[in-house]
Amino acid sequence: MLIRPIERLGLAVHTTAREYVEAVGLATRMFFVMLGLSPGLLRRPRLLIEQMHFIGNYSMLIITLSGLFVGMVLGLQGYYTLNKYGAEESLGLLVALGLTRELGPVITALLFAGRAGTSLTAEIGLMKAGEQLSAMEMMAVNPIQRVLAPRFWAGVVSVPVLASIFSAVGVFGGYIVGVKLIGVDEGAFWSQMQNGVDVWKDVFNGFVKSVVFGVAITFISLYQGYEAQPTPEDVAGATTRTVVVSSLMIWWLDFMLTALMFSK
Amino acid sequence: MQRKSVDLWVGLFVVAGVAALMFLALKAGNMSTLSFAKTYEITAKFDNIGSLKPQAAVKASGVVVGRVSRIVFDDKSYKASVTLDMEEAYKFPKDSSAKILTSGLLGEQYIGIEAGGEETNLKAGDRIARTQSAAVLEDLINQFIYSKAAEGKDSN
Numbered sequence: 001m002l003i004r005p006i007e008r009l010g011l012a013v014h015t016t017a018r019e020y021v022e023a024v025g026l027a028t029r030m031f032f033v034m035l036g037l038s039p040g041l042l043r044r045p046r047l048l049i050e051q052m053h054f055i056g057n058y059s060m061l062i063i064t065l066s067g068l069f070v071g072m073v074l075g076l077q078g079y080y081t082l083n084k085y086g087a088e089e090s091l092g093l094l095v096a097l098g099l100t101r102e103l104g105p106v107i108t109a110l111l112f113a114g115r116a117g118t119s120l121t122a123e124i125g126l127m128k129a130g131e132q133l134s135a136m137e138m139m140a141v142n143p144i145q146r147v148l149a150p151r152f153w154a155g156v157v158s159v160p161v162l163a164s165i166f167s168a169v170g171v172f173g174g175y176i177v178g179v180k181l182i183g184v185d186e187g188a189f190w191s192q193m194q195n196g197v198d199v200w201k202d203v204f205n206g207f208v209k210s211v212v213f214g215v216a217i218t219f220i221s222l223y224q225g226y227e228a229q230p231t232p233e234d235v236a237g238a239t240t241r242t243v244v245v246s247s248l249m250i251w252w253l254d255f256m257l258t259a260l261m262f263s264k
Numbered sequence: 265m266q267r268k269s270v271d272l273w274v275g276l277f278v279v280a281g282v283a284a285l286m287f288l289a290l291k292a293g294n295m296s297t298l299s300f301a302k303t304y305e306i307t308a309k310f311d312n313i314g315s316l317k318p319q320a321a322v323k324a325s326g327v328v329v330g331r332v333s334r335i336v337f338d339d340k341s342y343k344a345s346v347t348l349d350m351e352e353a354y355k356f357p358k359d360s361s362a363k364i365l366t367s368g369l370l371g372e373q374y375i376g377i378e379a380g381g382e383e384t385n386l387k388a389g390d391r392i393a394r395t396q397s398a399a400v401l402e403d404l405i406n407q408f409i410y411s412k413a414a415e416g417k418d419s420n
Contacts, residue, residue: 053270056277096292161281168284171292190291197293207285 027223030144034152034222037145041153047146051154055116059162062115063108067099067166070107071173074098078174079182088184092193095174100197100206101262104167106254109213112159113246117221120151121242124225125235133226148222155218156211163210205261212253217246302352303330304388308362309343314373314398316364321374322348323365329354332375348375355385361394373398 228238322330330350359380
């Protein structure tokens with residue numbers, strides 16, 4: 001009598017685990033197929049440029065505004081805390097380190113997943129539902145090469161560019177609040193920042209982080225779109241999964257990369 | 265026409281990104297401290313280096329004249345052996361001394377060099393003979409306690 005539910009539980013666990021492992025295998029294969037087909041892009045850079053315009057330029061407004069406000073909030077909160085210890089001169093350092101190391105790459109990646117990642121998933125999911133991808137295959141055009149690869153590389157290039165803009169605008173936001181509104185000494189603000197921020201350790205590592213995030217988010221978005229069932233329900237579900245999986249992946253990768261890069 | 269405007273906007277996007285990165289490298293992080301000047305290596309042995317780290321500055325009269333390149337423990341003399349990359353442009357007499365100093369109250373540690381009076385200069389591979397270790401807070405507290413105890417004994 002008791003055996004039945006246990007058996008059913010075992011079967012459920014077994015099937016789910018198997019599905020996940022299969023999905024990982026499929027994603028890995030798709031990733032390498034896409035990388036293998038990518039050199040073809042060099043002959044048609046137009047495809048990449050168009051996607052960069054679609055993914056990068058259209059995300060710039062939200063990234064710039066968010067960067068400005070995050071920098072301003074950091075400036076304000078940082079000032080309240082540092083002021084207790086009479087160390088408000090270090091405000092520039094706090095804002096710059098916070099942005100270049102962590103907030104710049106991470107918030108950019110999260111916003112990018114929400115703004116560009118979902119649109120990629122929806123676009124490809126709808127192409128699949130409209131049987132455009134199958135039509136391409138019928139015409140001997142490989143959809144992975146023609147549709148996925150340009151979008152992937154456009155995302156990989158755009159995320160670090162956006163993260164750099166985010167951090168730079170954020171530093172400017174911190175400057176406006178700290179120096180112009182509150183009245184921290186301008187010389188100390190910049191000199192403390194320059195003294196403490198290391199170009200290779202902080203700026204470059206932050207850049208590397210954003211490249212990794214770019215690879216992860218763009219690929220997750222494309223995979224979800226490409227593997228979605230061609231029904232309106234599942235295309236909608238795939239965009240949700242893009243945001244959920246990308247966000248979790250960003251936090252996990254961020255933890256791993258921080259542990260690797262900044263631990264002594 | 266349509267194509268031209270897409271090119272222009274993508275170009276602007278990339279230029280903005282590169283400009284932001286340059287701003288972070290040059291204005292936020294001081295790229296200009298990254299020096300490609302020729303250097304010569306000298307070593308110095310310290311009883312205790314405190315929390316000195318590779319890449320720490322070597323300063324003379326407050327001016328950066330080199331960087332710490334390597335720190336190893338020498339198991340013959342039981343001391344920390346610190347290798348310094350000194351900039352070629354700056355020469356110091358052979359009897360110069362090296363101290364481990366702290367910038368600010370709780371700041372990073374760096375090496376301060378005080379020039380000696382000898383006529384020959386330090387060259388690659390030389391060792392600074394006179395060194396002064398980092399001030400370790402526990403040692404200072406111990407000294408203070410002992411001196412207070414000694415004072416107490418004298419007054420009795």
